[in-house]
Amino acid sequence: MAVSYIPPSEGFWRTLETSPTIIILLFSFCFIVFGFLSARSKSRDKDSAKMYHLGGYPMLSAWLFFTKRYDFMCGTFKRTGQKMFRFRVLQHHVVALSGEEGRKAFLSEKNFDLQEGYRILGGPAPDPRDINIEPVDGGATLFVKHVLNLFRKDRIMDVTPHLLEDVNRRMDDWGKSGKINPFQEMYNLIFQMTVRMGTCRELADDPQATARLSKFFLLHEKAASPISLLLPWLPGRAKQAKEQATRGLYDLLSQYVDLRRRSSVRSADAIDMLVADGHDDATAIAFTLGIIFAGVVNTGINVCWTIIYLGDEPGWKQKVVDEVKTLLFNHGSTTGPIHQRFSAVPLNAWEEEMPVLDAVIKETIRFTMSGTALRRNIGGDMLIAHKTVRNGDFLAYSLGDIHFDDQIYPNPLSFDPDRFLEPREDASKVLFPFLGWGAGRHPCAGMRAAKLEIKFAIALFLSKFEYSVVDASGKAPKCLPQPDRNNIQNAKPLGDPCYLKFERLEIM
Numbered sequence: 001m002a003v004s005y006i007p008p009s010e011g012f013w014r015t016l017e018t019s020p021t022i023i024i025l026l027f028s029f030c031f032i033v034f035g036f037l038s039a040r041s042k043s044r045d046k047d048s049a050k051m052y053h054l055g056g057y058p059m060l061s062a063w064l065f066f067t068k069r070y071d072f073m074c075g076t077f078k079r080t081g082q083k084m085f086r087f088r089v090l091q092h093h094v095v096a097l098s099g100e101e102g103r104k105a106f107l108s109e110k111n112f113d114l115q116e117g118y119r120i121l122g123g124p125a126p127d128p129r130d131i132n133i134e135p136v137d138g139g140a141t142l143f144v145k146h147v148l149n150l151f152r153k154d155r156i157m158d159v160t161p162h163l164l165e166d167v168n169r170r171m172d173d174w175g176k177s178g179k180i181n182p183f184q185e186m187y188n189l190i191f192q193m194t195v196r197m198g199t200c201r202e203l204a205d206d207p208q209a210t211a212r213l214s215k216f217f218l219l220h221e222k223a224a225s226p227i228s229l230l231l232p233w234l235p236g237r238a239k240q241a242k243e244q245a246t247r248g249l250y251d252l253l254s255q256y257v258d259l260r261r262r263s264s265v266r267s268a269d270a271i272d273m274l275v276a277d278g279h280d281d282a283t284a285i286a287f288t289l290g291i292i293f294a295g296v297v298n299t300g301i302n303v304c305w306t307i308i309y310l311g312d313e314p315g316w317k318q319k320v321v322d323e324v325k326t327l328l329f330n331h332g333s334t335t336g337p338i339h340q341r342f343s344a345v346p347l348n349a350w351e352e353e354m355p356v357l358d359a360v361i362k363e364t365i366r367f368t369m370s371g372t373a374l375r376r377n378i379g380g381d382m383l384i385a386h387k388t389v390r391n392g393d394f395l396a397y398s399l400g401d402i403h404f405d406d407q408i409y410p411n412p413l414s415f416d417p418d419r420f421l422e423p424r425e426d427a428s429k430v431l432f433p434f435l436g437w438g439a440g441r442h443p444c445a446g447m448r449a450a451k452l453e454i455k456f457a458i459a460l461f462l463s464k465f466e467y468s469v470v471d472a473s474g475k476a477p478k479c480l481p482q483p484d485r486n487n488i489q490n491a492k493p494l495g496d497p498c499y500l501k502f503e504r505l506e507i508m
């Protein structure tokens with residue numbers, strides 16, 4: 001199998017990694033060079049005329065774009081009153097869009113490439129290329145095809161009993177009563193389910209190996225500082241940690257790809273699918289890393305927020321409990337432990353007979369998904385709303401632009417799942433009013449799996465435990481944490497941490 005190893009250049013970089021003075025000098029040098037490039041390109045920026053150009057120092061807009069992305073985007077639209085503006089992130093030109101026309105072009109234009117947009121300006125997904133391993137056919141189209149194939153209905157039906165068993169086992173480990181941090185424990189449930197669906201049973205059945213995988217993911221996530229995202233080549237501790245995490249992830253997964261490749265019996269597991277499709281090791285591992293990253297990053301955070309908002313809204317919690325009870329009554333088996341009773345519920349019922357939980361999840365996602373979607377124009381200069389987007393320009397659209405539009409979602413900062421249960425006229429008047437699962441040319445390929453994982457976790461949790469949201473001292477919190485809208489990876493909690501105080505009840 002073809003895996004191209006490019007030997008890392010040793011001595012010079014190692015000296016840099018251990019020398020803060022050289023790093024500072026290097027950084028200053030970059031600052032000056034980018035300043036120079038910015039000045040040089042001013043005339044070019046003026047030529048692009050009609051589009052509002054932020055100007056200023058590209059290092060500053062770059063810094064804001066990586067550290068305060070949501071505030072930067074919203075604040076600039078508000079301050080300038082524009083629907084589009086252009087700015088620089090180092091040598092890259094970025095066009096920020098808002099409003100219906102911009103949104104429509106952003107989501108529908110075939111020359112706006114998603115992969116290219118995120119590759120340079122997006123969040124930090126683990127990538128074997130960071131450790132000089134080049135997958136042979138790691139293209140985005142093939143990856144999306146793999147995800148869609150993986151989450152086919154028949155495959156999900158087969159894996160459902162194992163997913164429920166995984167969730168149940170982990171919940172049993174919490175004990176009969178106690179206090180958990182949802183951003184760790186609920187998140188871990190999603191990690192486990194993603195490993196179950198995205199790798200192979202040997203790994204998913206091994207708690208130590210799964211924990212090591214999770215540890216490397218966290219290490220990779222922590223290594224992502226604004227500097228390391230802006231200047232990924234800059235030697236230093238962040239680069240080292242990122243490479244160490246990627247190496248750890250790669251080596252761990254490669255053991256399982258190897259194991260499955262050597263097996264004489266093919267299973268239906270995801271790694272076996274990749275092997276059967278003829279992928280080389282590096283591609284199989286890159287795709288598996290992609291599944292885990294895409295699978296965990298949004299699903300993990302949204303299950304946490306869903307359970308917190310339900311805990312804060314007793315009325316909605318009761319409605320969901322009632323819906324789960326009805327689901328179990330209508331379709332579940334009557335005997336056995338609760339996860340086995342849920343296993344008998346057909347997929348159609350999970351998908352079609354939970355309108356209340358569907359609305360709660362959708363409202364949670366509307367509220368928390370305010371990150372910036374990215375694209376790159378790879379198809380030549382073009383006009384959007386009579387303004388030129390040049391070949392090679394990046395495009396940025398903040399989901400908050402639509403998710404917090406009070407014309408579409410009145411009182412947008414209040415949690416109100418009813419807006420999706422009784423669709424209101426305002427939302428149907430505009431194109432693409434909800435972008436929580438993407439839309440247009442790139443709808444989320446993992447939506448089915450993500451919704452089901454959230455439903456499995458919530459249904460089991462509500463049927464096994466009574467719970468309330470508390471602060472560190474065990475009392476009702478004065479206020480809930482807020483999603484960090486500036487975090488470019490996902491909506492991590494800001495403010496005092498909250499916990500779930502639970503007690504086993506077996507209420508169903």
Ligand code: HEM
Nearest residue numbers: 291294295298299302373374436437438442444445446450
């Ligand atoms: C609650 C969980 C999830 C949410 C809220 C979510 C949201 C999104 C959104 C908003 C997009 C569009 C991004 C854009 O237009 O720039 C997207 C695309 C995508 N998602 Fe998800 N996602 C979730 C879970 C998953 C899972 C579990 C997977 C797979 C393991 C996945 C795989 C993908 C892929 C591959 C794309 C790109 C599709 C393409 O390029 O055409 N997502 N997702």
